[in-house]
Amino acid sequence: MIDITAENFETEVLLASQTVPVLVDFWAPWCGPCKSLSPILEKLELAYGGRFVLAKVNSDEQQQLSTAFGIRSLPTCVLMMEGKPVDGFMGALPEGKLREFLDKHLPSEDALEAEAEAQEALEELESGDVDAALQRLAQALEKDPANDDARFDYIKLLIQTGHFDVAQTTLAPTLTRIPAALRFEALQQWLKALEFAANHDRGDWSLDQFDALIAANKRDFDARFDKSRVLIAQGAWTQALDELLEIVMRDKSWGEQAPRKTFVALLELMTPPKPKAGPQAVGKSAGGIELAGHAAVQEDEQSALVSTYRRKLSMALN
DSSP states (O other), X not given: OEEOOTTTHIIIIIIGGGTSOXXXXXXXXXXXXXXXXXXXXXXXXXXXXXXXXXXXXXXXXXXXXXXXXXXXSSSEEEEEETTEEEXXXXXXXXXXXXXXXXXXXXXOHHHHHHHHHHHHHHHHHHTTOHHHHHXXXXXXXXXXXXXHHHHHHHHHHHHHXXXXXXXXXXXXXXXXXXXXXXXXXXXXXXXXXXXXXXXXXGGGOOHHHHHHHHHHOTTXXXXXXXXXXXXXXXXXXXXXXXXXXXXXXXXXXXXXXXXXXXXXXXXXXXXXXXXXXXXXXXXXXXXXXXXXXXXXXXXXXXXXXXXXXXXXXXXXXX
16 A cells, blocks of 8 residues: 655556556545545455555645546545556445456456566576577466467567467467457468478579569569568568568559568567556656667667658558
């Protein structure tokens, strides 16, 4: 339980709710229902074992915060997640109703355990232990199949390590969704390119062999597309984008728009991930000074590259 004031509201509620839900309880010393609600909330905070944080606001002393939230009666509770209010209630609810309210929004214990497994997997990957990272991510998905972040990281690592069959099996459920998430469609296009390079007759061609066909016929789109997939397999993604763009500029609908779809997939995979929430992730020091470290500069350069190719595709399609 945390007592909230105007001074610590941003840190203890807005920023904290980026990583764990915060239930803000607006109360006052003279409020009878507040006195009956408060011990139940404190009991539930302990019972839920860190799945949410209870933050209490004395409305008499913190009228600015009460006004900002439009509080008209006490007690009023507001659930904050990712820096925004997502739900709330007024009055002293019984414990059963409070549990229903919390369970509707809070991640389950399995989901929290899965998230911890996924985080440990990323740490193991950074240390170079790829096998351990794969095992952790598999365990995370087993505990929480709905964790799309863990699923994406797992499939991506499976692809990178050549486990194409397992990657395809793990990816398959996401492709039946309507609409399918772009990042999973991007993984599918990447996987197709790698499987082509591994299994197709042209998969081990040199680039010069493709260039000879293209020089003889600029509209040999099969050669251009196959070349792009070989380039993708080699990790030469910007060169692959250039080849795909050549097809799109000459024939937007060729191959059921496979070149455009592959182009968009590469851009999605090349886009730097959004920074995780928290004071260190927003690029500022504790004093609020903007920071621009080496990693930030690299992300800016990568983002600029992606933006450039997005504009090129837009021009080719218009």
